[in-house]
Amino acid sequence: MTQQPGSPGFGPDLAEVFGPSQSDGGPELVQLLTPEGERVEHPDFRFDSGDVPEDEAIRGFYRDMVLTRRIDTEATALQRHGELGIWAQLLGQEAAQIGAGRALRPQDYVFPTYREHGVAYCRGVDPLNLLGLFRGVDHGGWNPNDNNFGLYTIVIGAQCLHATGYAMGMQRDGVVGTGDPDRDAAVIAHFGDGASSQGDVNEAFIFAASYNAPVVFFCQNNQWAISEPIERQTRIPLYQRALGFGFPGIRVDGNDVLATYAVTQAALQRAREGQGPTFVEAYTYRMGAHTTTDDPTRYRLSDDVEHWKLKDPIARVEVYLKRNGLAEDDFFAAVRTEADELGHHLREGCRALPDPSPLSMFDHVYAEMTDELAAERDGFAAYLESFEGAH
Amino acid sequence: MAGNAQRITLAKGLNMGLRKAMEDDPKVLIMGEDVGKLGGVFRITDGLQKDFGEDRVIDSPLAESGIVGTAVGLALRGYRPVVEIQFDGFVYPAYDQIVCQVAKMHFRSQGRSKMPMVIRIPFGGGIGAVEHHSESPEAQFAHTPGLKVVACSNPVDGYWMIQQAIACDDPVIFLEPKRQYHADKAELDESATPEPLFSSRVIRQGTDATVIAYGPMVKIAMAAAEAAATDGTSLEVIDLRTLSPLDMGPVLESVRRTGRAVIAHEAHVNLGMGAEVSARITEECFYSLEAPVLRVGGFDTPYPASRIEEDFLPDLDRVLDAVDRSLAF
Numbered sequence: 001m002t003q004q005p006g007s008p009g010f011g012p013d014l015a016e017v018f019g020p021s022q023s024d025g026g027p028e029l030v031q032l033l034t035p036e037g038e039r040v041e042h043p044d045f046r047f048d049s050g051d052v053p054e055d056e057a058i059r060g061f062y063r064d065m066v067l068t069r070r071i072d073t074e075a076t077a078l079q080r081h082g083e084l085g086i087w088a089q090l091l092g093q094e095a096a097q098i099g100a101g102r103a104l105r106p107q108d109y110v111f112p113t114y115r116e117h118g119v120a121y122c123r124g125v126d127p128l129n130l131l132g133l134f135r136g137v138d139h140g141g142w143n144p145n146d147n148n149f150g151l152y153t154i155v156i157g158a159q160c161l162h163a164t165g166y167a168m169g170m171q172r173d174g175v176v177g178t179g180d181p182d183r184d185a186a187v188i189a190h191f192g193d194g195a196s197s198q199g200d201v202n203e204a205f206i207f208a209a210s211y212n213a214p215v216v217f218f219c220q221n222n223q224w225a226i227s228e229p230i231e232r233q234t235r236i237p238l239y240q241r242a243l244g245f246g247f248p249g250i251r252v253d254g255n256d257v258l259a260t261y262a263v264t265q266a267a268l269q270r271a272r273e274g275q276g277p278t279f280v281e282a283y284t285y286r287m288g289a290h291t292t293t294d295d296p297t298r299y300r301l302s303d304d305v306e307h308w309k310l311k312d313p314i315a316r317v318e319v320y321l322k323r324n325g326l327a328e329d330d331f332f333a334a335v336r337t338e339a340d341e342l343g344h345h346l347r348e349g350c351r352a353l354p355d356p357s358p359l360s361m362f363d364h365v366y367a368e369m370t371d372e373l374a375a376e377r378d379g380f381a382a383y384l385e386s387f388e389g390a391h
Numbered sequence: 392m393a394g395n396a397q398r399i400t401l402a403k404g405l406n407m408g409l410r411k412a413m414e415d416d417p418k419v420l421i422m423g424e425d426v427g428k429l430g431g432v433f434r435i436t437d438g439l440q441k442d443f444g445e446d447r448v449i450d451s452p453l454a455e456s457g458i459v460g461t462a463v464g465l466a467l468r469g470y471r472p473v474v475e476i477q478f479d480g481f482v483y484p485a486y487d488q489i490v491c492q493v494a495k496m497h498f499r500s501q502g503r504s505k506m507p508m509v510i511r512i513p514f515g516g517g518i519g520a521v522e523h524h525s526e527s528p529e530a531q532f533a534h535t536p537g538l539k540v541v542a543c544s545n546p547v548d549g550y551w552m553i554q555q556a557i558a559c560d561d562p563v564i565f566l567e568p569k570r571q572y573h574a575d576k577a578e579l580d581e582s583a584t585p586e587p588l589f590s591s592r593v594i595r596q597g598t599d600a601t602v603i604a605y606g607p608m609v610k611i612a613m614a615a616a617e618a619a620a621t622d623g624t625s626l627e628v629i630d631l632r633t634l635s636p637l638d639m640g641p642v643l644e645s646v647r648r649t650g651r652a653v654i655a656h657e658a659h660v661n662l663g664m665g666a667e668v669s670a671r672i673t674e675e676c677f678y679s680l681e682a683p684v685l686r687v688g689g690f691d692t693p694y695p696a697s698r699i700e701e702d703f704l705p706d707l708d709r710v711l712d713a714v715d716r717s718l719a720f
Binding site: 111138139140141143144145150151153155158160161162163164165166167168169170171172173199200203204206207210363364365366367368370371372373 | 420446451452454456457459460461462463464465466467468469470484487488491492495497498499500501502503504505506507536537539559560561589636637639
């Protein structure tokens with residue numbers, strides 16, 4: 001029989017050390033805007049909008065989140081209409097992604113998993129390109145170097161190593177710790193709570209710590225790895241793992257865009273200055289399914305979802321703006337109109353995405369095409385041409 | 392150094408080739424366990440960290456997936472990482488990164504992200520090692536589109552091929568026959584023009600049958616040809632050198648003349664490189680064949696304990712036995 005923690009001679013009781021599991025993120029949660037839409041102070045982090053007036057920045061975050069949610073709901077609808085093979089939903093995680101995405105500078109580099117639609121939006125990637133991947137016309141239609149936003153990675157956690165290696169490259173390129181804000185750069189790696197169990201993620205922590213690489217590990221703890229709850233991934237709060245690897249870990253309210261922005265901005269700045277990696281745990285909740293093939297009603301209680309609806313990341317900003325008279329009706333109307341236009345763009349654009357030609361599968365297998373693959377392609381081309389009227 | 396030939400081992404050839412590549416291109420990095428101060432467990436990277444510094448010859452944490460995965464990031468940043476996997480059997484923890492990430496990055500990105508990485512793997516047996524230190528995983532990688540796989544067999548090829556692999560914009564699995572590292576010397580002329588990287592080569596001409604080998608089996612095949620010659624049998628020997636892409640030209644041309652082919656490798660026979668070479672010979676020169684294409688390889692068992700590895704590894708006699716069977720048809 002497995003001995004339980006807390007049994008005699010087995011070390012300290014984990015519940016005593018870390019406290020009981022808390023669905024609100026616990027007292028360590030960095031929060032600057034409550035679910036009720038009230039600003040609160042934190043001793044270590046504050047929201048700094050830089051050169052942009054604060055109210056304008058917060059209105060911008062609101063707009064970003066509404067548009068991101070619209071990308072998600074449109075894509076989900078397109079999947080239901082058979083236009084997409086699958087879609088990985090982000091509903092509920094808008095603040096975590098916009099906060100992190102807006103904390104980036106142009107020279108920073110993003111290594112996403114496959115749910116970072118909000119970060120992609122922040123980097124200027126046309127969301128139609130995201131749909132293309134899920135429609136099956138390509139494996140990612142954007143140029144990673146146009147926006148410093150890497151392609152989506154499907155294998156869980158693999159990109160955390162790529163991010164660390166890329167950050168090591170930045171070190172060697174001399175763009176870390178120079179003191180020049182337009183030059184100093186950092187990398188952010190996105191992953192989920194499930195990925196925290198992967199060897200590659202843990203190896204990335206070790207490499208990043210060992211080389212003091214300028215990388216921020218940004219974990220969106222949305223509580224579920226498909227049907228596996230967070231308790232199946234960890235016995236301690238995730239952010240506390242960082243200490244074991246030798247760098248700081250912070251838990252932030254991932255439904256609070258101001259706090260997520262402030263914490264990510266600080267972590268990125270630390271990396272840019274040459275102070276090494278940080279682990280940011282954005283404590284949030286996946287309101288929807290893992291993907292459109294999933295059925296969350298089989299494994300979780302609707303009460304939990306109702307509970308998290310009260311923490312909606314967009315609603316709290318809306319309440320804050322309205323209650324403090326920081327945005328008028330015409331602002332909200334304009335955002336709604338913009339969201340409708342984006343939805344139209346996605347619906348029309350998705351259906352118009354052309355299927356690739358069959359022969360395109362032979363392109364780019366290699367940088368230097370091999371004779372044997374060229375022969376295979378030519379043989380297939382001749383075979384296709386043997387059918388009358390075929391392409 | 393033109394015309395200034397010197398006699399070197401395979402280990403020395405690889406070391407000189409790596410050094411030359413690092414001198415020629417400041418983006419070339421070496422990464423792996425123990426590659427720095429120690430110079431690698433086989434001393435292939437000996438002296439390189441001293442001369443190029445810790446930022447270019449990087450001693451890595453003990454984590455193969457981490458080594459390859461971070462090399463992916465460095466390649467995306469414009470570097471040309473050369474990673475050393477200490478022993479063949481240790482490559483499996485990095486298998487996902489190699490076949491899912493390294494192999495597919497160029498394809499996935501529609502050519503926007505190049506992956507100019509070399510993964511050096513000392514491979515094969517015959518050194519009396521413990522488990523996981525003597526394997527031949529080449530078919531696993533040759534079966535993966537997006538990867539190129541080569542195997543050197545001699546010091547001169549070691550010198551040239553490692554430089555060519557590093558210069559290649561595609562990821563290259565670079566297999567080094569570890570039992571040859573310090574075995575034989577050959578004369579290297581650094582001013583010579585090398586053979587293309589992805590090419591097979593006839594290394595001994597003959598008329599009665601063609602023996603095809605690569606890596607550590609090349610030496611065995613040559614010894615078999617010597618022995619056969621004393622019995623009046625003339626064997627042509629081909630060093631494949633490249634496993635993916637396969638350069639079948641010299642093989643097909645040879646088999647059309649000799650009518651007989653024997654393929655020898657250390658890896659398990661079932662679904663190994665020999666199966667692919669055999670299939671292609673059958674497809675391309677069926678009417679030239681006087682006998683079925685025969686394969687000689689390691690048995691379809693896990694690599695055995697080293698006290699009996701000589702029974703597992705194909706030797707001169709097993710190659711000659713296959714030649715005899717071919718000639719008997």
